[in-house]
Amino acid sequence: MVKIIYADHSGTEREVDANIGESVMEAAVRNNIPGIDADCGGACACATCHVYVDPEFLPKTGEQEAMEQSMLDFADGVQENSRLSCQISVSAELEGMKVTTPESQH
Amino acid sequence: MSADQKIVIIGAGQAGGQAAVSLRQAGFEGTITMVGDEPAPPYQRPPLSKAYLKGKLDRERLFLKPLQFYEDSNITLQTGVSAQKIDRAAKTVALSDGETLDYDTLIIATGSRPRALPLPGAESSNVFDLRTLSDIDVLKPNVQEGRRLLIVGAGYIGLEAAAAARELGLEVTVLEMADRVLARVTSPVMSEFYEKLHETHGVTIKTGAMLAELQTQDGAVTAGVLKSGDVIPCDLVLVGIGILPNEEIASEAGIACKNGILVDRDARTNDPSVYAIGDCAHRPLVHYGRDGRLESVHNAIEQGKIVAAHIMDAKRPVEDVPWFWSDQYDVKLQIAGLSQDYDEAVVRGEPTTNSFAVFYFRSGRLISVDAVNAPAEFLTAKRLIAANADISPELVVDQTKTMKDILAEAMAGQK
Numbered sequence: 429m430v431k432i433i434y435a436d437h438s439g440t441e442r443e444v445d446a447n448i449g450e451s452v453m454e455a456a457v458r459n460n461i462p463g464i465d466a467d468c469g470g471a472c473a474c475a476t477c478h479v480y481v482d483p484e485f486l487p488k489t490g491e492q493e494a495m496e497q498s499m500l501d502f503a504d505g506v507q508e509n510s511r512l513s514c515q516i517s518v519s520a521e522l523e524g525m526k527v528t529t530p531e532s533q534h
Numbered sequence: 535m536s537a538d539q540k541i542v543i544i545g546a547g548q549a550g551g552q553a554a555v556s557l558r559q560a561g562f563e564g565t566i567t568m569v570g571d572e573p574a575p576p577y578q579r580p581p582l583s584k585a586y587l588k589g590k591l592d593r594e595r596l597f598l599k600p601l602q603f604y605e606d607s608n609i610t611l612q613t614g615v616s617a618q619k620i621d622r623a624a625k626t627v628a629l630s631d632g633e634t635l636d637y638d639t640l641i642i643a644t645g646s647r648p649r650a651l652p653l654p655g656a657e658s659s660n661v662f663d664l665r666t667l668s669d670i671d672v673l674k675p676n677v678q679e680g681r682r683l684l685i686v687g688a689g690y691i692g693l694e695a696a697a698a699a700r701e702l703g704l705e706v707t708v709l710e711m712a713d714r715v716l717a718r719v720t721s722p723v724m725s726e727f728y729e730k731l732h733e734t735h736g737v738t739i740k741t742g743a744m745l746a747e748l749q750t751q752d753g754a755v756t757a758g759v760l761k762s763g764d765v766i767p768c769d770l771v772l773v774g775i776g777i778l779p780n781e782e783i784a785s786e787a788g789i790a791c792k793n794g795i796l797v798d799r800d801a802r803t804n805d806p807s808v809y810a811i812g813d814c815a816h817r818p819l820v821h822y823g824r825d826g827r828l829e830s831v832h833n834a835i836e837q838g839k840i841v842a843a844h845i846m847d848a849k850r851p852v853e854d855v856p857w858f859w860s861d862q863y864d865v866k867l868q869i870a871g872l873s874q875d876y877d878e879a880v881v882r883g884e885p886t887t888n889s890f891a892v893f894y895f896r897s898g899r900l901i902s903v904d905a906v907n908a909p910a911e912f913l914t915a916k917r918l919i920a921a922n923a924d925i926s927p928e929l930v931v932d933q934t935k936t937m938k939d940i941l942a943e944a945m946a947g948q949k
Contacts (some may be wrong), residue, residue, distance in 0.1 A: 450595070458600055467835050467887070473859040473868055474832075475763040475913070495866065495909055501938070502913035 430523050434461045437531035446518040453477040453514035463529030469512035475499045477513040479527040488521045504532040539564035542627055542635050544617040545643035546570025548831055549812025551598045552838025553641050558607045559694055560846040566609045571616035574667050575601055580831060583694040588701060596674045605704050620787035622805055639807055644780035645815040646874050651773045655748030658755045660770040664691050676770050679703030684758050684768035688715035691858045697862040698736050707738040708764050714741055720848035723892050724904050727885045735863055757827040779814045792816055800844040801837050811837035820853050821919060822910055832857050868912035871902030871919045880927040893930045898927050910937040923948055
């Protein structure tokens with residue numbers, strides 16, 4: 429189990445025990461985290477699981493593939509630390525990582 | 535909504551599951567009973583013909599929510615039970631296990647079922663559908679390297695299965711009655727691209743192919759015989775020739791249906807206590823000024839949210855431009871909008887590069903895009919269609935401009 433913290437745009441935080449190997453999106457959906465709809469179920473097709481990653485953890489979340497980059501290019505409120513949470517695989521390195529959901533997803 | 539209100543949801547698929555989740559999220563405090571004829575809790579269907587068939591995704595990861603969620607959320611989930619009859623006067627639903635449920639509000643989310651192959655032999659043990667988790671669980675042990683798979687129907691489901699089967703090392707033949715693959719859903723440019731893609735991966739595609747007969751031996755199909763006389767020996771058969779809405783339970787109760795259960799923008803049927811959502815619903819398509827039935831995850835989720843909002847007297851969520859996707863090999867197709875009845879199609883990019891997009895126009899208005907490994911084109915078109923933007927075919931194919939430039943230019947013209 430890896431602890432991931434999901435914060436919404438207002439600052440409310442929810443802590444979740446994520447399984448190694450599942451995506452940060454799946455852990456959120458399983459635990460009913462608002463603001464991560466993930467309509468396409470993780471196919472990198474919809475950009476409804478956009479999160480801002482704690483910059484400290486950003487390098488540990490892995491490389492972005494071209495598809496994710498392009499999807500993010502057109503997402504609302506994109507920042508340097510934007511990722512699609514369906515494309516981040518939970519690993520032990522991510523223990524304690526905080527991700528924040530953009531206001532547009534609420 | 536008072537806490538003694540009873541909501542019954544018939545169907546525990548993606549739409550029904552979303553409705554239940556959204557009702558609780560919106561603070562509904564009454565009872566929610568969801569009845570599904572499949573044994574599994576609500577789950578995602580799209581990966582069935584892709585990652586799940588390939589064995590790359592565990593069963594539990596398909597579930598929309600873990601089982602515990604329904605208990606924690608006080609949602610009574612009855613799986614493996616089907617609804618038999620709706621009595622609108624008594625406001626009850628009779629179930630296959632003999633139980634009768636009372637409702638104040640009824641949500642019909644019965645989905646759709648595969649069209650059956652109308653040929654003798656279609657009931658054989660090695661003929662499979664690709665609709666439910668159980669379908670795939672039965673199919674999976676038969677999907678083995680070297681086996682000969684005959685796929686009937688070159689729609690998205692059939693082609694996704696062909697791609698998965700090739701990756702698993704089967705010999706694959708796809709039969710299509712029309713003169714090109716995906717004929718019902720897309721343009722000749724796209725059909726040609728997918729025919730080439732599959733042929734490159736070793737799939738045999740036969741278009742204009744009418745299946746006349748299934749040869750069987752000991753209750754299993756051994757070959758498909760075409761009207762042309764061609765015989766295609768096979769070890770197993772997959773049928774993907776379209777789906778039909780499960781509307782009968784509604785029509786038998788006197789609810790208006792026409793290729794699906796007729797609903798308004800709030801997903802309400804002609805009975806104000808009864809809603810219908812997802813594949814089984816025939817709904818207004820607000821971006822197109824007409825009605826239609828959508829077979830997609832987007833539609834299931836959106837209508838699940840719409841129905842919850844209406845029941846809770848909340849603002850209706852903004853209706854999104856219909857969208858779809860299909861993964862085959864390393865090609866991701868994203869579709870925004872509905873391209874039926876287009877009168878002009880233009881291509882941005884070059885299909886031979888495996889990254890391009892086809893933009894569809896009707897009377898000079900952009901109505902849809904098929905984007906192949908082209909997410910920028912997909913997302914841009916989705917926004918342009920939502921805004922009913924005035925954009926010309928010449929502009930979208932201008933590759934000296936990025937999609938961001940094009941979006942900005944078209945949106946500026948809106949103001």
